[in-house]
Amino acid sequence: MTERHVTVRNRSGIHTRPAAVIVKTAARFKADFTIIKDDMEINGKSIIGVMTLAAEQGSTMILRFEGVDEEEAAEALVGLFERGFDE
């Protein structure tokens, strides 16, 4: 299991487009991907799930990966958060 702490950097938070980018990226990997924010724990490969978090700018969350390619998946997803979802 790999866990990373991330912060949402882009101004408009995780709205529909960033959510789509997150799930599309996560879908490339075999590893299970869970996002934990406050009391919520959702499947990071589900766009409805990611949008449920309604994460605003500055909110922090934990990304959890479990599976054969968890390291690569973590790199890709953390990079995405750091780049503000290329917005």
Add this chain to the structure above:
Amino acid sequence: MTFKKSKETTKQSISVGFFVESNKTRLHLTSLTGEIGYNKELRDKNVHRPQLVLAGYVQLFRFDRVQIFGNTEMRYLEQCTPEYRENALRTIFQFDVPCVVVTNNNPVDEMFVRIATERGVPVLQTPFETTKCIYFLSDFLDDQFSPQSVVHGSFVDVYGVGLLLIGRSGIGKSEIALDLVERGHRLVADDVVMITRKGEGILMGSGTDLVKHFMEIRGLGLIDVRSMFGIRAIRFQKRVELVIELMEWRPDQEYTRTGLDDEGIAILDVPLTRVELPIFPGKNVTVICEVIALNYLLKHYGYDAAKEFTKRLEAVITEKSKHIGERAIDYFEHDFE
């Protein structure tokens, strides 16, 4: 098993403001002290009637609960002399009481409101009688403080049976849910199912406020089931009764062939029946889901097909003159169609 135990959360506290707001319509709860004390925290799911506290007995006083002032408390205060009444009220409000609920719309005098305001305790009033009020509040608080869990799956009401579809991402849970909706069943939630344990052993599932009845269909995007299929296609909450786990068909794995051995699953420590459903292209999973729901209903009403068949078989085996292989024909033998 692909189902992972998901995080269980229980609210530690709710604010009094939220408590008032949530019970405004149901209990017609109004505040006599404005918004004073709305930021106070409620941490206990039980309510308390002060009774003897007013007479000065404060041992065992659960001041941290919602305090219900019914007819007994209010009549008692009424018949006290003003000095005595002030003393009684000061006794109770010396504690950090979260809020007070006066039932039956009993009149609350100026002194009551003044002392409560001084101590920053909200005084709330309801036209409901005490027993009803306690019933409603306990139900509300029990719901607020019950353990919750978010499950990744699709939740549909099929013939009145709460069917939770789980399985790995992309296996087709949403598509099956959509197909079930098309056949007249009702969607409760897709993808993010909030499950709450009510009382002992009852799980209620619902969607989140934000998502409600939206769902994602791969290759299509987001759709709103409510506006597309109408009000008949949705419901807000449903008891979770059955779990269907979808999995890829694997020739090396054994699947139940008789349905005699039920395998269970536990969500929030509540045992539920689980059906492992292997899927492959061309298999009509929707119909199977309907049959699983109907079979569950039959069992619920006392008919277990697998057991019934076993009984029949045993009867034939023990019978002397065996009619093995006899056709199932009774009196239509001359029917040539």
